[in-house]
Amino acid sequence: MKKIEAIIRPEKFNIVRDALTELGYPGMTVTEVKGHGSQKGISEVWRGRRYRVDLLSKIKVEITVQDTDVEKIVNTIINEAQTGSIGDGKIFVFNVENVYRIRTKESGDTAV
Amino acid sequence: MKKIEAIIRPEKFNIVRDALTELGYPGMTVTEVKGHGSQKGISEVWRGRRYRVDLLSKIKVEITVQDTDVEKIVNTIINEAQTGSIGDGKIFVFNVENVYRIRTKESGDTAV
Amino acid sequence: MKKIEAIIRPEKFNIVRDALTELGYPGMTVTEVKGHGSQKGISEVWRGRRYRVDLLSKIKVEITVQDTDVEKIVNTIINEAQTGSIGDGKIFVFNVENVYRIRTKESGDTAV
């Protein structure tokens, strides 16, 4: 199994989720994070002065899927989350050695 | 070393932690997350209308342990966090290539 | 590629980031977490009574880099985040199987 970890724009989250739901995915875990990559931050204003904020709000979506589903899911995320401007985010793929479903104590592939 | 990443019910967190403490575990990192798996959300009410909330609050617990301790820890979490109904959560196990303890610059197994 | 996951003291975050910026790193994702390791918590006060808080605020910094950069980044983090007392944090290194840049659909090494 693989864990897909996508960092996307907060305002894109709903669309991504809807697209994934249509596709059918086993589950997801969502975290509010901040970050930056090439997008080096924006400038905000505090009491009349501009200052740089170099960490922007992002949503981290984690989905663990069977190895065969990775591409499908990744493509869907990219398609929906893309705007073409800097700050669209990244997707990382990790290997998952084992999965357990707490409710049933199942483990391995069927537990995803 | 392995990283055990458990997504559990918030109300189960204290019990799980207490059980793990008895067992003796090296440390943990806790994050508030949201998510869903088979549990497809609940319905909430806003100004007289019901609506679906499909992301529910969960607690993500990350514990990095020696390979030999994985089973013990996983079993303890499952035992304590289980209620038997949908929404109990999942546990993912990842391989950790290296660990450093910032305080001492140690790395590898002893750093966990 | 490797993911470096560092858990550091919140008050050290700015310094670490500045040091990393000088070094040049591709991007980072930051999450507010809580945790404990050897540092078993501190005592706080609520309405005249002391109680133990065993989860302390930490900052989790995730940086995915080329394999060759790992050491450099890890050393910088350790140097900057170290105070020498318990609670300085840990760094975990994971293998990343693939990376995608959402904006451009690139994947692999160039996408980091």
Next chain:
Amino acid sequence: MCLSLGWGFFLFNQVFAGDPGGANTYTESIQGLKFSVNFAWTLLSAFLVFNMQAGFTFLGAGFVQKKNTLNYLSMSFVDFCVGALVFWLIGFGLMFGGSGLAPGLSWGNRFIGYSGFLLIGDSYDVSTAALWMFQIMFAATSCTIVTGAVAERFKFHAHIIYSIFLCAVLYPVFGHWMWGKGWLELLPFGVGARDFAGSGLVHGIGGLTAFIAAWMVGPRYGKYNPDGSSNVIHGHNLLYIVIGTLTLIFGWFGFNAGSTLAVTELRVSIIAVNTLLAAASGAVTLLYLSFRITKKSDIIMTCNGALAGCVAITASGAYVPPWAAIIIGIIASLITRISLYLIETKLKIDDPVGAISVHGANGLWGLLSVGVFSDGTYGGVKGLIVGSGWQLLAQFISCTTLIAWCFSASFLFFFVLKRTFGLRVPVNAERSGIDVYEHGTGCYPGV
């Protein structure tokens, strides 16, 4: 207002030159003391009404999404500031000129006033200032009501422009008809149209303008699906909603009981009781109605019910007995429930805080309730329950006039504004949050 009863405590028939020091108006006599007591009452009530701004701020902030909170706060605060300046410059003169209620307000006819601008000359007077102080709070309230309905997508500076329009023209003109010895106040039915503390004038104008504004700016991104069904976009803080409601009721006591402008009108105590009972009955009604429907004790509906009761009793609080206040509150809360449904589902107008249903619909109901429940014990106002239909006719005429004036004037205004300045922020700004786009920071920076 009591003023409209012709009993105004500012009896200036003799002295019509301004008395800015107050030494001529106050004399060591019963008459002088009466002035002082009523000044104290009027000013302290005005301060309480001012505090409703904090209430609106809390309430609206709770109803909007986190990313648009600061924008709501800013609109609600700035429209008050701009409104105050405009009302000082123009609005007050248009509204009260010719009413003769205080020095410097001599010129005006039944349709429009034209004296009292800038509080200079004869209107640089302690009584005129007291009246101004109370009235600006009402104008500003009317303005702030609109804010909630257009929140989360309206351009900040477009909001300021219509605030100017509302405080300079829209509100004062109708206000003159109703409270400035205008034609509605002097209608030959019953005692003339009566809107005691401004159900119609303040809340009606606010709510109906909100209707036009929310309709013309369009719904928030994602509020309606292609098939016409609507989604719930929930707010971010219910503590703010409850605190906002409590703060509003606190201010409302000043709003209603203060509207006699005179505590020598002892009726004030019954007005206060009526306000409280209408709020309580409205709240409890919607609590249990919602409970029947959703099986949850819905506190937002409860708050809406309380406010609906307050709005409705604003016109009639002085004229009806306590038991009637309870009925008025119950009906008001039902109207709100139905209106919320119709506006969202049938008319497909997106109103994040429910301003149209709470203030607009009940502004009209409040006006009518005067014609129904007034028992003749105060101000000679007699409604259906004591067997007279004439007052209801007067109230009905004022309702129709209100709708006609408010819809036509604000439609025209927003139409032009939309074509010129534009009403709406770019969709990207809306999606990622107006706060950073308009104000350069979120409400909770660093979060």
Next chain:
Amino acid sequence: MCLSLGWGFFLFNQVFAGDPGGANTYTESIQGLKFSVNFAWTLLSAFLVFNMQAGFTFLGAGFVQKKNTLNYLSMSFVDFCVGALVFWLIGFGLMFGGSGLAPGLSWGNRFIGYSGFLLIGDSYDVSTAALWMFQIMFAATSCTIVTGAVAERFKFHAHIIYSIFLCAVLYPVFGHWMWGKGWLELLPFGVGARDFAGSGLVHGIGGLTAFIAAWMVGPRYGKYNPDGSSNVIHGHNLLYIVIGTLTLIFGWFGFNAGSTLAVTELRVSIIAVNTLLAAASGAVTLLYLSFRITKKSDIIMTCNGALAGCVAITASGAYVPPWAAIIIGIIASLITRISLYLIETKLKIDDPVGAISVHGANGLWGLLSVGVFSDGTYGGVKGLIVGSGWQLLAQFISCTTLIAWCFSASFLFFFVLKRTFGLRVPVNAERSGIDVYEHGTGCYPGV
């Protein structure tokens, strides 16, 4: 209340038919103006007391866990609304019937009143309404005090049911004895039992009922360990606690100084000063006491100390000199500290906000303090410091009566309620948070 001194400003010996318009009560004379001034004072004070609801809401919200915040807010808001309706229907008549304090309150005896229901008939009168308006705020405060002690596990609708009981029966009956020309007020010791603004009546009843309620519903899940030791379950927002405390003190000025019902009683200024000094000395005492114990400047204890001072001075504020107010505040804060310890550790009753210790314990201390520190400069009340023990006896009797009445009546009530409707939400709901269970949403949705 000054009323209880027999000097009541509502002098209706002549006119006992209702005057709903106020025109007969007010006349252009010293007497008429006196009415107006006192109406203004009473009503504005009532509004300030109303605002204490916002204070309680903030305070309690800060003390509870995030997942139960909305539930606390809802209980605190809804009990006010329900309480107002019930007090209008029943409570007021039971409490003030026979007191002769205002028109329509003629029938009643020393044990119970039976006139003034629904504010109709003779009690449809401006003076009666003013009295009602002030009194409902007190009844509602009493009710809201209980909320904090049972928070985080009580059923929402069970809470509403006991609110009805409290405002309809529990509070009015004792209230009648104390303020409605009942037997305690007329005790033949000293000037009779005196509870100026309701330390015992309002805070005592609230706090003692809270004791019974918190005991019968049991501690929160996880509060006590099997070995009987207790855990800290901390609240979620200290800003709310501080703001709540400030808002409560703000309202308390109206609560205490307003309780003369007459600003022609110039003693009001000393009452206000006493309130402030008692709050300040209570706060500073607990700040430094806690600092000695925990080495931290514990702001929650400081806030508790301030409120404890306010509660205690509520009974005696009118009768004691400023220096005594400071001593009363210091003692009150010490009592709170000890009581918090005893309740939690010895009696093992779980009181999330500390209502029992702040309001209950100091309600009793307040009553007694009248008998100790009154210096005879106002209302003829003379305590130990001027060498008379009789007043203390009267106060002691009222204390005992309060405890006996409140414990027995509320025990019976909660016992029946527990067996029938049930008091407690299911443990699952408690663990995952009552907000979603009862109200269908959390306080901070989307979080």
Next chain:
Amino acid sequence: MCLSLGWGFFLFNQVFAGDPGGANTYTESIQGLKFSVNFAWTLLSAFLVFNMQAGFTFLGAGFVQKKNTLNYLSMSFVDFCVGALVFWLIGFGLMFGGSGLAPGLSWGNRFIGYSGFLLIGDSYDVSTAALWMFQIMFAATSCTIVTGAVAERFKFHAHIIYSIFLCAVLYPVFGHWMWGKGWLELLPFGVGARDFAGSGLVHGIGGLTAFIAAWMVGPRYGKYNPDGSSNVIHGHNLLYIVIGTLTLIFGWFGFNAGSTLAVTELRVSIIAVNTLLAAASGAVTLLYLSFRITKKSDIIMTCNGALAGCVAITASGAYVPPWAAIIIGIIASLITRISLYLIETKLKIDDPVGAISVHGANGLWGLLSVGVFSDGTYGGVKGLIVGSGWQLLAQFISCTTLIAWCFSASFLFFFVLKRTFGLRVPVNAERSGIDVYEHGTGCYPGV
């Protein structure tokens, strides 16, 4: 204050023995009623001013970082409590002794008072208590202003120590000169120096002490870079800032209009209008000025502008016409903008909430504005606009005196405090947050 005009409503020429019950002061006569009305006005205004503590708490909490919020709250709350006790003990007697404004205040000279301590003896009197009640609110406000400038690094107990100093000595001494029949009030230019409601006394002393304190404690860790440039350290909640501003303005109506201590001075209405207009014009000015500079509608600057207008009009509100209030507000907001820049960039003093610029700078401007815009319609105060320069001279002298006194006394004080007790928390505590270090918990525990 009107008192300083020599018209004081407390006419005690006859009776100078204390009247703690009020029965001698109040008589059933015009004179008696006048007392009552003015008591009501003074006390209710004092309550409103008290509520400014909640405003300051919100405002400052919004301006500081999350990790230091509780510390700010605590300082702001505790300095009030400690201040009240100290003012009762010492400050009030030093300030008003010899003013003859109320019973028990007979002894004192032009430089210092020495009667009225502890409100005992002759000063145990209803009038003296009313005066005390109003005045303590002002002393405490002055104290709280300093808090904001030293936030996020000051030792908690050092803060308490200087609060004692400020309320016991620093403020009362200058206060005596200005309001207690001291030499400034009696200057032979114009009508003597006038500071109606305390621009200079309350806000000036607060702001200038803040200047010294913030300078001596040094900037927050990380505020300035080695090259002298400064970083933005932003606050954590803009809703608190907006609500705080609204709450402050609400209280300011009591602050300014209440400072006549008499609503029989009908000028109060114009004072209230002036306060509102100055706030509104200050807000709108900075809104658009900031918009020109940063292209964002900066709501913090808008709030600062509103408060700046309020501060400046505090001295002159009673003497100037409404149009002048607007100009005063505009100038005040510009002064704030410039001062913020100078303090941060040139003087390199770190003031997290902007207290020095809003209160200090405008305290001085307020004093001067009396000499410029007073039109002679009230209190005989005539400024440049009616062709007299003498008043401006008196105002100028009071400004200079204020600066000299405040800078020298507070410099000395903080110098000694720094050498002995120390002013600053350890840098580690500062970096990880003062809340846990000083108070043992964060403001939002569990977060």
